[in-house]
Amino acid sequence: MRRLTLVLCLALTMVAFPAATSSPAEAEQVVVACADNTTDDEKLNTAIAATSPGDEVVFEGRCLIDGTIRLLGERAYRGHSRAGTVIRQAAGANLPAMLASDSYLDNVPYTGLPVTVESVSLDGNRAANPAAGDALVLRSWQSVVEDVEIFGANRHGLRLTNLSANGTALQNTQVNGRIVGNHVAESGGRGIFVEDTGNSVTDWQLLDNWIADSGSDGIALDNTAGWMVQRNHVYGVGGTAIAAQRLFASTVSDNYIEDFATAGLQASLQGDAASTIANNRIFRFNGGGGTFLSLGVNYGTGNATVTGNAIRGGGTGIGLDYQLGGGIAGQLASTGNLVTGVTTPRRVAAGVTVTAGL
Template structure:
């Protein structure tokens, strides 16, 4: 496909070119000033050629471009997202649906993951799309979206029917290569993830790479396992999320380190409502969450499971637990290390044991 651009991307007059090739409509413009980004549109035909059309437009784009996808689209191969670009649907209801019998590892994925680099991909913005991984017709399929690009923004996606995870942010590539640098400073917001076979949103980190992100204002429904799982929650802000119909733990956050888990609504879970482990250095907060059980089977609503090393410090304040007649409301356990908890203002009803404080856990009401 030939893509036409103004010379040097520094034209002083507006240039607009439309190239139609292989079923794709590619619209680009460059305005006054230096290095103006282009807007590139890939138009799908809702057939097996759509993945190639989208990938061709992405591969022909330049740093700073916005790729707009006009669907519906049938995806038969993983779409590789190049860094330093923005991706969005023509509208939030633009659907990218995995084709029957494709069993893809991912529908959309960062270039760093696809190409098995040892370093994180450059930033991307991904928004306003519906991604349907079509698990019913892909019984050995994988994830819907895999992100391995630092300082990225993932927002306003509707992700559904992934056989494995709806969204996975990972330090590991497709073939298992782990990052030698970091994958930090990203934002995930306003997602609706439903019907994932494993986890709705999964932060996978076998090292200490995927830290200091924000996960906010999202909904996760009907996941086979945990709704939200973080292998490494260091520096994360996890707030104002609503998870329900959870096959595992509602919010499962390991390695809290200067972490905030606040103002989330968890209902109907099969393990823990909120379950965390804690690092022994910086303190963390668990504040203002609502954890309710209407029809789930889980029996521990808010649990500090253990401290990984040293002395963990956590403030647990202003949470509301409402059970269905059994279980433990608040559980504070230290494991083989030490735990100091400020616990105050929590309302716990409808459980058998409001508080289970482990042996030698230090608990105060603070100041």
């Protein structure tokens, strides 16, 4: 069944042009049943290639893949549940990515169209794929990743990037997406990595995720401009729990951080708009020190509020570390933070002014 849609076109002078009609096909749901063998990726890619914009592709059962699943834009991809749909990388496949945006694979200089990935588990099978890359690679704007479990990626669990497979950088923006309610565990590199060598990947939401046992950082953002990074639980990481660079009108709040190797929350400010760092809980239950909350300035005068954070160490380390970095000055309103169990509760570099605000 096809529906006729009436489109009224108005000129800038408010003169009405004749009505035009179009007849897009109704969106369809395409169900693909996996057989738990290495023909599953061919089956999935063939089904996806036959879909139209607006369609939903439903993965069923256990899928075993030795080829990358190509995510076409303007489509939704989901499983029945995390336990009900598991996509596993076959031993020895060593895929650069298990699932990836079409714009990433095609090496084009513009972002892909929106995709939604939800209610599925991705098993990177890291032990049997020592040369593999990432589990899920997104290079598509206005996209959503929700209720996805990613475990055992050899490199990064979820990588949101401005670069294509061959390193082609975006010439446009890749904004306004949501990464919400996912569980990423046992990644060899970073759990969630926002890679931005330019200034393209801004204004996303990273909310309510669980990141566990990453080899390096739990969450790392090259560019946090316009982002909301909130209510994530990050624990047991081999580097920094949350590394958020280039804050510009950003919010980093209400995150729960446990047991990191280097730093709990490390952030840097751009010298333009102000940002907010608030109500984060940063603890070391496994002993050791490090820096619990570190903030620097990249250029100009950085402005931020740092309020209501709770820090509890195991006897050593620096609680709040306010550094100038490459900037001219830092203007911080720092108040209501509780810092205990560390050697140095607060360290402030020359050029950084700390007040209680108004």
